Amino acid sequence: MTTYLLKIGELNLKKENRRSFEQVLKRNLEGMLRAAAVRVACTHGRFYVRCERQKEALIEQSLSQLFGITGWAKARTAAKTPAAVCAACVKEAQEAFAQGKRSFKISARRTDKSFPLNSYGICVEAGNAIKTALPDLLVDVHKPDLLISVEIREQAFIYGNERAGLRGLPVGTAGRGLLLLSGGIDSPVAGYCMASRGMRLEAVYFHAYPYTSEEARQKVIKLASILGRYTRGIELWTVGFTAVQNRIKECSPEPWTTVLLRMAMMDCASRLARQSAAHCLITGESLSQVASQTIENITCTGSLSSLPVFRPLIGMDKESIIRQAERIGTYETSILPYEDCCVLFSPAHPILRAKLTEAHELYSQCALDSLLEKALEESAKTLCVDLSA
C-alpha cells in the first residue's frame, strides 16, 4: 500500500468553520478518486490517502488538480521507534542519492509527545544514520537537494519529495458563479481564479452559428472540460446568439455594436444565473485590454447584470494571463484558430468611451427582451468532463 500525506494550509485559518471546509475537501477528493476506490482519512489537520501501488499515477494527477491543499507527498510509514524512523530516513536518502541528490537536510515534527526523541533529537539521530550509510551525501541546511520530513503522529511518516499543491479553498465552499466562457485565452483563466477561491462554476457560451463554426463551439466545450479537471466537471450552457447579434447590427450605429453585444451577453447571463441559482457572473475582462474593456465600456456592460460581476483578471497584463493559461492547461486550446462571434462582429472603429445613458437608450431601441428569452428557452446544457485526464 502507498500512503499520501496532504497538507491543508488556508483551511487552518478557518477556525470554527474548519470542519465543514475539511468535509468539502474530503468529498471533492473522494469524488475525483471515485473510480479508484481509495481510502481518504482526515485526522488532526492532515489528510491521508491510501491506495495500491498501481493507482499512484491516478492519485498524483488528482492531487495536482485539487484546490485546498498546500502540499502533498508520498510518505513512508514506520513504527514509532527511533530505530524504525532512522531506517526509513536512510531508505529515503538512498533512493534520492541514486537519483542524483547530493545534499540533504532533515526537518522533524513530533505531534505525539510520548515519542522518546524531540524534534531536534530526531534530526540529529536520523542525520547521523544517513551520514553513516551514505558518506557522500552531505548535510546542507540552507539549500539542500533533498529535504526529508519526519512527522511523528499516529504513526511515523517520512517523506522526501513534497510537491506544492494548488492552494486556495475547496471548490464548493464559496457559492456558485456563472462564467461567461468564450473561446479566448482570458475567460478560462478567470474561471480558474474563482474556482481556486472555492467557487463552484457553471459556464455559458454565446454561439452565433453560422458566423461562428461548430469547431468554435467544440473548442469551448474542450476549454470547459479542461477547467472541469479542477472542479469535477462543468456544466456549460450554449446559447444561440445569432438573432440577437443580427438585431443589434440592424438597429445600432456601427461603432456601438460591440458594446451593445456585450451588454446583451451580460443581460442574458444574468437572467440565466437567476434561473440556475448562481450568485454572480464571472468574466475574463482585463482593464483596457481591448476597446470593449475601457472603464467606461465595462461600466456599461456591467450595468446590465443584476448580480455581482467578478472580473478576477481586471488588473492583470496579458503576459501574466498567458502564463497562467499555460500552467492550468487551457492555452493550447485557446489559441486554436476558430474565431468567436465578437471578432467577426467587430466594427472598424469601436466606441471607446461609451456614455451610460446613451448606451441604455441604444440598448432599449434594439428591443432584445423576447429574443433573449427565446435564446434562453432554446439553450442547451452539456456536462463537460475531461475524459483524457
Ligand code: ATP
Ligand atoms: P477572452 O480571451 O476571454 O475571449 P477577450 O480578451 O477576447 O477575452 P472579449 O472578447 O472582449 O475579450 O470578451 C470579454 C469577456 O466577455 C470574455 O472574457 C468572456 O468572459 C465574455 N465573452 C466574450 N465573448 C463571449 C462568448 N461568445 N460567450 C461567452 N462569453 C463571452
Ligand code: MG
Ligand atoms: Mg474573446
